[in-house]
Amino acid sequence: MQHWKLNLIVLWFGQFLVMSGMTMIIPFLPLYIQEFGVTNPDDAAVWAGIIFAANFLTAFLFQPLWGKVADMYGRKLMILRSGFGMAIVMTLMGFSTAPWHLLLLRLLNGMISGFMPAATSLVSANTPKEHMGFAMGLLQSGAIAGTIMGPFIGGLMAEWIGFRAIFYITGTLLFAATLVAWIFLREDFNKKRAMASSSLSIAAGYKQLRRIPQLPALFGVTFMIQFSLLSSMPLLPLFVQELQGDAERIALYAGLVGSVTGLSNMLASPILGRLGDRIGSERILKISLFGAAITYVPQIFVENIWQLLAARFFFGMFVGGLIPSVNSLIRNHTPEGMEGRAFSFNTSFLALGNMVGPTLGGIVAVWLSIRGVFAIGAVMLLLNAWWVHQKLRAHPPHSHNLNETRP
Structure with a gap:
């Protein structure tokens, strides 16, 4: 193998x-x-x-x-x-x-x-x-x-x-x-190239990566994806309770709603990833962001648990194309020898979205209701799609050469 x-x-x-x-x-x-x-x-x-x-x-x-x-x-x-x-x-x-x-x-x-x-x-x-x-x-x-x-x-x-x-x-x-x-x-690790980048501090490494216009944009996309996804996650059991009204089955339906998105995500990720190999990860990312925003909208208007399950399932399918596409694009635009730092910075932005999303989602729900949180999530994903289009279109892919990014 x-x-x-x-x-x-x-x-x-x-x-x-x-x-x-x-x-x-x-x-x-x-x-x-x-x-x-x-x-x-x-x-x-x-x-x-x-x-x-x-x-x-x-x-x-x-x-x-x-x-x-x-x-x-x-x-x-x-x-x-x-x-x-x-x-x-x-x-x-x-x-x-x-x-x-x-x-x-x-x-x-x-x-x-x-x-x-x-x-x-x-x-x-x-x-x-x-x-x-x-x-x-x-x-x-x-x-x-x-x-x-x-x-x-x-x-x-x-x-x-x-x-x-x-x-x-x-x-x-x-x-x-x-x-x-x-x-x-098994890892093909180039020690000579690693030594060339080892002298950079964490701050200097981020500053160097930031000079590649696509990377800050992709880090921001990761944050916004997690923010929009996690902002509604803790509120789903309350939304299920609002829709269902049957206290004995709320936990069951809340579990189904929480897992159906992950199920369709898991099924779609390899398929969309393979499609990205054919038509480009950038195109898949744009399609997935737009599709996730569109399938977020029906969740604002659902009136029963089955409509919510269907909307969350299709939403999860488009979500399956987001993180893999971002990771592929980060790899494409990161100089050789700095992949670990690039993916780690991206993970930091992901963790930040995981922290901030649920916190602000709860605050917004108090002001605008849970349905308002879905509306804001849809808008953020649409803005994300526009941002990706603007940032990645304006710059050609970066050469994978560490020395080219040095001052």
């Missing part, structure tokens, strides 16, 4: 396990916190929100550092560092006896994370250009599959084996997946 295909298979499973491990705590996190003596449901909910968001905060801050290290010493090393580190931290969460223990461990988990950008960078650097879109789409589907299955697996395991054992099992699986990556991953 060609190395790039073997890498893709190994990292697909790695992405799946990392994302499922990160999200499987969602169904039982407030209940786990209550075991520490936090009996007030409101207090448990506040702790759960802070603990869940803590990971994104430190990930946003530390991703550029790991991107620089990846460019200096290789992406495989960063995958192993992140994988083994998260396996240890996840296992330690099972030994927590107070909410602040979990908070510190989630902060630490964000600090040492970096599996996804390192995996994306390794795949992008070792995959033939004609297969780049397909590879990015398939890699994205692994992350989405983990995001979908994580809460479902976590809920089942909580019923069968209890909360603490879930952390032990997840840590063990992450360790095993990283061990497989250690054995089977």
Whole structure:
């Protein structure tokens, strides 16, 4: 088997396990916190929100550092560092006896994370250009599959084996997946080129990448995508309650609404990625942004749960073309030897969107209702499509030569 295909298979499973491990705590996190003596449901909910968001905060801050290290010493090393580190931290969460223990461990988990950008960078650097879109789409589907299955697996395991054992099992699986990556991953890493870029600080590296007009635009697109997607996510159970009015089935329907977008996303990502290899990732990104905006609009006007499910399914199909296309375009416009930093900066913008989106979405919902949040999301995606068209049209693809970007 060609190395790039073997890498893709190994990292697909790695992405799946990392994302499922990160999200499987969602169904039982407030209940786990209550075991520490936090009996007030409101207090448990506040702790759960802070603990869940803590990971994104430190990930946003530390991703550029790991991107620089990846460019200096290789992406495989960063995958192993992140994988083994998260396996240890996840296992330690099972030994927590107070909410602040979990908070510190989630902060630490964000600090040492970096599996996804390192995996994306390794795949992008070792995959033939004609297969780049397909590879990015398939890699994205692994992350989405983990995001979908994580809460479902976590809920089942909580019923069968209890909360603490879930952390032990997840840590063990992450360790095993990283061990497989250690054995089977192959990376073509140019040490001479790495030495040429190793002297740049994080700030200097960002300044150098910023001179390539397409990259700041793509980083901004990533933020706006996550912002528009996550702004409505925490509000969906309340919207389902408004539509359904049947208290006994709200949790079931809220779960379906939350997962149907991820399901169609997972199915569409490899297909749109392969299509991007034929007609260009830039065109797929524009089509996906426009399609996501159009399919966001019906969610404003739905009157029953089935209409919402249908709208979210088609919305997820277009979302499946967004992140893979952005990743492919970042690779196309990033100088050789700086891929790790470029993808890490992009991940920082993604984490920022994950933090800011739900916060502002809740504020907007108070002023304009949940339907108003959908309307703003649709407008932001349309603006995104226009921005991509303006920024990427105005500049030709950048040459992949590190020295050309030096002052």
